[in-house]
Amino acid sequence: GAGVSQSPSNKVTEKGKDVELRCDPISGHTALYWYRQSLGQGLEFLIYFQGNSAPDKSGLPSDRFSAERTGGSVSTLTIQRTQQEDSAVYLCASSTGQGSYNEQFFGPGTRLTVL
Amino acid sequence: AQSVSQHNHHVILSEAASLELGCNYSYGGTVNLFWYVQYPGQHLQLLLKYFSGDPLVKGIKGFEAEFIKSKFSFNLRKPSVQWSDTAEYFCAVNYSGGSNYKLTFGKGTLLTVNP
Numbered sequence: 001g002a003g004v005s006q007s008p009s010n011k012v013t014e015k016g017k018d019v020e021l022r023c024d025p026i027s028g029h030t031a032l033y034w035y036r037q038s039l040g041q042g043l044e045f046l047i048y049f050q051g052n053s054a055p056d057k058s059g060l061p062s063d064r065f066s067a068e069r070t071g072g073s074v075s076t077l078t079i080q081r082t083q084q085e086d087s088a089v090y091l092c093a094s095s096t097g098q099g100s101y102n103e104q105f106f107g108p109g110t111r112l113t114v115l
Numbered sequence: 116a117q118s119v120s121q122h123n124h125h126v127i128l129s130e131a132a133s134l135e136l137g138c139n140y141s142y143g144g145t146v147n148l149f150w151y152v153q154y155p156g157q158h159l160q161l162l163l164k165y166f167s168g169d170p171l172v173k174g175i176k177g178f179e180a181e182f183i184k185s186k187f188s189f190n191l192r193k194p195s196v197q198w199s200d201t202a203e204y205f206c207a208v209n210y211s212g213g214s215n216y217k218l219t220f221g222k223g224t225l226l227t228v229n230p
Contacts (some may be wrong), residue, residue: 001169003158031216042119043159056214091159095216098186100126101147102220106159 002026005108012113013082021077021110025094032075033069033095033104034059038088040088048092049075082114117141119208121221128196129229136191136224138206145211148189149218151179154202161205165189176200198230 005024007027013019025032034046045059060066060098069075079086087111095102122137138145150162163174170182180191189206206221 028203033216033218035218035220040222043207043218045217045219048216056217059217102216103161103164105150108158110139 004092004094004105006090007108008110008113009108010113012102012115014115015084017079018061018078018080019082019112020080021090021112023075023092023094023107024079024108025073025075025092026105028103029094029096030072031095031097031102031104032069033093034062034075034077035091036088037091037109043091046077079112082112084114087112087114117208117210118177119206119219119221121204121224123224124222125225125227127227127229130198131195132194132228134191134200134226136204136206136226138189138191140185140187140189140206140208140219142225147209147211147215148180148182149207149209150174150178150189150191151205151207151220152202153205153223159205162191169216175215195224196228198228200226201228202226 007022033050035043037043042102047067051072052069065079067077089111091109093104093108095104118141120139148165150160151159153159165172165182173179203223203225205223207218
């Protein structure tokens with residue numbers, strides 16, 4: 001079946017603009033995760049959804065970052081007033097359920113460049 | 116804070132050489148351990164995982180990893196690498212408990228295999 005998809009694949013924006021990144025998880029996966037990969041860094045956890053609820057937003061780096069999930073499916077990560085340090089690859093993953101035994105399947109990522 | 120260390124940033128090998136990539140994690144109780152691989156232009160994908168039982172786990176494409184609890188390590192090995200193993204390799208951990216959905220990643224090791 002189809003894997004996790006993300007759009008756009010690349011986004012170039014100017015400092016101060018808002019951006020929206022989209023994630024379509026694997027059908028039937030109830031858990032969804034956002035990670036960020038900055039240059040030279042590992043993947044950094046941002047937020048976790050179980051269904052439409054986000055029980056853990058602890059990884060969001062500032063209040064400029066927000067995310068939502070609707071219909072237990074598509075998720076949008078929004079970054080307001082982008083800064084150059086927001087430049088990174090944003091990865092989405094999904095899994096069949098919560099918990100450490102559920103493999104997370106990753107999407108191709110959105111490469112965000114803030115000029 | 117929980118952390119994962121990968122000792123090598125970039126490893127260069129010739130085909131047929133043996134590979135060992137180091138991974139250490141900070142102590143945090145019971146852990147589940149993963150190695151992910153990202154081939155050029157492709158998604159992150161799971162190479163192998165350890166939850167419990169035999170500490171020597173085998174994954175796809177001839178890779179294996181050994182969990183040594185006393186050393187907080189989960190090193191990845193392959194007896195004879197191929198050019199097609201050129202990729203970036205990420206070690207990841209999640210900790211059983213309240214945040215067991217969250218993967219903590221190392222910074223990755225770029226493996227280049229020369230033909």
